[in-house]
Amino acid sequence: MENMRLHSSTDRQPNDAAPASEAAAPAATTELLLAMYRLMLLIRTTEERLAKVQASGALPGPVHLSVGQEAVAAGVCVHLTDRDWITSNHRGHGHFLAKSGDLPRMIAEVFGRATGVCGGKGGSMHVADVSKGILGANGIVGGGIGLGTGAAWAEQLRGDGNVAVVFFGDGAANQGVMFEALNIAALWKLPLILVCENNGFSEFSPSATVTAGEIWRRAEPFGVPGLAVDGNDVVAVWRAAGTAIARARAGAGSTLIEARTYRLRGHVEAEMTFLSKAYREDAEIEARRAHEPLMQARRKLEQAGITAATFAGIEAEVLAQVDDAFKFAEESPWPAVESAYTHMFS
Amino acid sequence: MENMRLHSSTDRQPNDAAPASEAAAPAATTELLLAMYRLMLLIRTTEERLAKVQASGALPGPVHLSVGQEAVAAGVCVHLTDRDWITSNHRGHGHFLAKSGDLPRMIAEVFGRATGVCGGKGGSMHVADVSKGILGANGIVGGGIGLGTGAAWAEQLRGDGNVAVVFFGDGAANQGVMFEALNIAALWKLPLILVCENNGFSEFSPSATVTAGEIWRRAEPFGVPGLAVDGNDVVAVWRAAGTAIARARAGAGSTLIEARTYRLRGHVEAEMTFLSKAYREDAEIEARRAHEPLMQARRKLEQAGITAATFAGIEAEVLAQVDDAFKFAEESPWPAVESAYTHMFS
Amino acid sequence: MAKKRMVQAINEGIAEEMARDPSIVLFGEDVEVSPIGDTRNLFERFGPARVRNTPISETVMTGMAVGAAAAGYRVICHLFYGNFIYTGFDAIANQAAKLRYMLGGQIRLPITFMAVIGGGRSVAAQHSDSMHPTLMNLGGVKVVMPGSPGDAKGLIKSSIRDDSPVFFLQAAGRGGESGEVPDGEYVIPLGKAIILRPGSNVTVVAIGSMVKPAQRACDELAKAGVSAELIDPRCVMPFDFDTVVDSVKRTGRLVIVDEARRTCSAASEIAATVTERTFGTLRAPARRVTVEDVAMPYSPILEKAVIPDHLRIMEAVRGLMQ
C-alpha cells in the first residue's frame, strides 16, 4: 500500500549540489531515467484510471488531468526531498505523486472518503501531503505562488538548504502575483523555483491569445534567471531543474523555468458535455501526441538497452499499485458528518 | 479664477501625430518650453504653499507633494487634450494641474470645502476633474493602473484616437496589477501610456531595497516598448511622452516610461513628527536639489533669450493665481452635512 | 414565454441588452466559449470589440471595469466563480464601491459584475463561497441574487441598465432548473422582493440558491397544516425590508434561509433589521438557517450536511411554531 518512493528525506541525490553551469550539466544515468519513467507511468496510469472512473460517474467533483505533462512533475521532483516544499495548482495529481505523496490516500481524497489525505474535505483540487512537503494543489489560479514564496522564505530562515518549488500554468503566469513573487525572490534571494508548465492553454484559451511574449523572459527584468525547456523531455527538465535547485540550495536565489508541454486531455474531464463548441482541433491533439513524454523516455531507455520484459514488469507493478489504490479508495468509508465542522481553527 | 489652460480639447498639438521614431524626435520650441516652465512653476508654487498651510495646521488631512517631480506631469500632459484620460496616485496635485484641472477647486478640495472638485469628499488623495479627463488621484498604490487600463480600453472602443496615461510611482511598479496591465495592453494594443515616476523612494524605503532590476525593462517581456528618461528634464520627458502618445493614438499600442526624478520633500508633509529616525541623509537631498527641473528649464530658457523680466512676470502671474486659489478655498463654506450621504449610488 | 434554464435566461437578457445599447461591452475569462453558458454566442453576435476573452488577471480586470465605466461604457465584467471576486477584490472594494463617492458624484459606474456562487457540486472551498454579505457591507455596490430563471432574466437586464456597480450572483449548484422566462422586454426593478407564496403562520425569506429548498419546505409544511409565506428578496442590496416587515406583521414569525456563513450574513442583517421594525408583533425570535462558520467541504456527504436543505428549514419553522 506504500507509495513508490524515489528518495527519502535523507538520501538526497548527489547531483543536487551540482554547480549551476551549462558546461557541468550532468547526464542522466539509465537508472535515474528508468526511475523517472516509472514515475511518469504511475502518474499516467493513475490519471487515465481517474478519467475512466470520472466518465462512469463515480467521482463527486471535477478532475483536471495532466496527461502529456508528466515529465515536468517527474523531472523536477526527483531532485527534491521531503523537506523541500512544493505547491501546485488545480492540475496537481502528478506533482503530488512525483513528490512521493501517498497514492491510495490521494485517490481516496478524490473519491471524497474519510481516508483521503485531506479527510475528504479538499478533493482533487486540494490534494496535499504536508509530511512529504506537499503544500497542496490549489483551486485559485496563481494561489500556489504566494504560498510557495512564503515556504521559500521559511526555508531561507531555517537555513538547511531546502527549497520551495511552485508548479503553475501558463495561465497563472498572467496573475500579478507571479511578478510580485519574482521581485521579492530577487531582492531576498529566496530559494524559490518557479516552474511554469506551459501546456498551450489557459483553460479554453490558446496561450497566445491571452499571454503576451514569452513567459520565461518575464524573470529577466528582476535579474532572476529565466529559461525555457522542452517540457516533454524528462531529461531536459531534470537537467534544468537540477541547475536551478542547486543554485537555490547554494543560496544564489530563484529561477523561473518555463516547461513547454501540451495538455492531451481536456481542461477538465467531460468538458465537451458543457462547452458549446470545440476550442481546438482534434488534429492538433494527434500531432502533439507524437511528442508525448513517456514514449520519448521509453525510446531513450530502449536505446540504453532496457528490454521489453523490464518495461512489462514495470507496467505490471504500476498497474497493481494503481489497482490497489482505487480499491482502497472505493472501499473506504465516507467521512463522518461531524468532520465538516472541524479544522477551521487550530 | 480660471485655471491656466495650455490647450483645449480641440487644439491638439501638431506633434501629437509624430511617428514613433528617435530620428524624428522634434525639438521643443521656446514657446512650448516656456509654457511647460510656467506649468511647473504653478505646480511648485501651489505645493510649496500647501506645505506652508499644512505646517500651520489648516489642512484637515495628509498631503503628499511632488516638489522636484514637476517635469513629469508637465512634459507628459502638454500632449494631452481634455478628451484624453489620466489617472494618478496619492501624489497627484501636479498631474491634476498639468492636465488643466481647476486650481481653486483643487485647493478647496484639499481644504475639505463644499466648493472642492469633489465637494470635499475626496481630499488631496482623490482630487479629480472628470470634465478635464482627470479620473483622479488615488489612495491605493497601483489603484490608478487598472482604472487607466480600463479608460484606455474605452478610448480604443470609441476610436477617436484618445489615450489614457497612468502616473504611478516606483513603489507601485511592484504591484502585480502593473504586469497584468502590461499583458492586456500588449494583447489588445491599448492606447495606454504607463508613466512610472521613479522618485527614489517607495514611501520611506529607498527604491533599490524594494525594487529589483530596472523598472523600464519590465515592459520588454510583453513586447511593450519600455524606456527610461531623465524625469527632471522636461524636454526629455516631453519628447519621450510625445513618441509614446503618438504611437498610442496611431493604434500601435502601449509604452512604459520610467521617468527618473527625485522627491525633494517628505513622502508626506510633517513626516518627521511621527518617524523615529531619518530614512535619508540631508546631504543627499541637497545634492539632488542641484538637478531639480525648474532650474534646469529656466537655464535653457535663459539661453534661448528669455529675460529676467519675463520670468518675473510669470512668477507674479502664477503667484496671483495661487493666492487667488487659496483665498477662494479659505473663504469657501464647509459642505452641508447631508452631502455625506449622497453619491454612493447613481 | 417558454421554459428555460437560468443560464439561458441570463444569456437571453444580456443579448437583448447588448442589441439595445451599443455602449455595452462584456469581458472575462473564456466568455467566448462560455463554460457556464451564460455568455454563449455573444462573441459571435456582437464581435471581438465588444466581447473579449481576458487573461487570468482578476486584479486588473476589476480595475478596468471601473475605468471603462467611468470613461463612458456600460461594462459587464464576468468573474466566473464567486471566489475569484476575492482575487480582484482591491478594485471592487477600494474603487468600484467608492470612486463615485470620493469624486463627489462626478462619474457613474454602470458595471455588472457576474459570478456563480455557492456549493452543491463538490467543487470545494475555493469554488463554493457565498460572499454576498461581504459585498453588502461595502456600501457602494448593489447585489442581485435571482431565485428563478424568469427573475434572472428580468434582473440581469435591470442590473445592466443600472448606473451603479451591481453584482449579479447566480447560484452555481442548484440554479440550473428550468422555469418560465418571459420573451423580450422584461425588467424587474432592483430592490423589489417577490412573495412567492402567501401564508399566515410564518414568513420565510429565502435567498438565491435557497429559494428552491424553501419552496419544497413550504409545500411540505402546508401539507402538515402550517401556512408559510415565502419571500424571495431577489436583490439583497438594496433590500426590500418593507415587503418582509409587512409580511412579518401579519405572520408574527420569521425564518431566513441563506447559504452564506452565519456570522455577519445577510440572514443576520435581515433578522436584526426586521426584528427592530416588528418588535411588538414578533411572537418568537427570528431564526436563521445558514451555513455554519465553515468553508465548503468537498465530499458530497459533508457538503450536503453543511448546506441548508428543506428539512433544516422545516425544522426551524416547526421550532418557531411551538
Place this chain on the structure above:
Amino acid sequence: MAKKRMVQAINEGIAEEMARDPSIVLFGEDVEVSPIGDTRNLFERFGPARVRNTPISETVMTGMAVGAAAAGYRVICHLFYGNFIYTGFDAIANQAAKLRYMLGGQIRLPITFMAVIGGGRSVAAQHSDSMHPTLMNLGGVKVVMPGSPGDAKGLIKSSIRDDSPVFFLQAAGRGGESGEVPDGEYVIPLGKAIILRPGSNVTVVAIGSMVKPAQRACDELAKAGVSAELIDPRCVMPFDFDTVVDSVKRTGRLVIVDEARRTCSAASEIAATVTERTFGTLRAPARRVTVEDVAMPYSPILEKAVIPDHLRIMEAVRGLMQ
C-alpha cells in the same frame, strides 16, 4: 504598570513575543522605520532576517504569510492601513481562511495580520474602512479589536501565540490615547469580553474605536440617572456572546456601537444573535449605532457626522428607555 499609548503597548507586546519565541518573523511595508510606531526598533533588536521591509505587493505578502506559517514559522504580516487588506484579499479569503480546513487539518497557520482601521483623521474613503465584518464572515480567521492600550498588549500577545490566522485591527483615528499597560507577561484570551462598567438599565456593546465615545456616553448617562453596562468584546471573532447575553438578561436592553457600515455589520450580527438568545427578556429592540452605508468622506465636518459619537450613543440609549 505604566501609562502608554496603544502603539507603544502593541510594540512592547510584539517585542516580548519575538524575544520569547525565535520562530516569530515580522514583515510588511516600512516596518523598519514604522510610520505607525507599532513595529519601531524591532528591526534593530531582532535583525534583518526576522524583521523585513517588503515592496508594496500585498497580493504576494498575504500568500507568503500563509506559506511561511504552513512551513513552520509564526508570522506577523503588517498590512498598514486596513483598506490594503482588500488589496491582499485573495490569499486571505481563499487561502488563510480555508487552507487548514481544505487540507483536513494537516497544517496550522499561526499568522497575525495587523492593520489600522477606521476614520477620524481625514484620510478619506480608501484609508478609513472598518472591514471587520468582512473578516468575520470568512469563518476561518479570528478578529481582534482592542479598545485600550492595556488590552492591546494582552491581545497582541495572545494573537501572536494563537495557531490560527488572527486579524489584529487597531483603531487609527481614536486609538492613540494613553492608558495603563501591565509590564511583562500579560495575556488576554481571545474571545473573552470585558465589562468596563457595570450597569442595570441597558447594555452597551462598543467595538474598538467606539469604546471611548461609549465610555463618555455612559458617564453622561449616569449623571442623568441611566445606569448603562458597558461591554468591550475585544475580539469579535470568536465573539463572547455569553457575557453579553448575561448582561442583557439583567438589563433588558441592548445598544451596539460599531464603526463598520451598518449592513451586515458586527452590530447586526450581535443584534441578531443576542436577540435570539434573550427574546423574552428584551424590553425593546436592540439598537445599532453604526456608520450608515457610506464610504468615509474626507472633510472633517462630514467625517464627524458619519462616525458615531457619544451623542448618538446617548440618543440611542434614551430612545430605548422610553
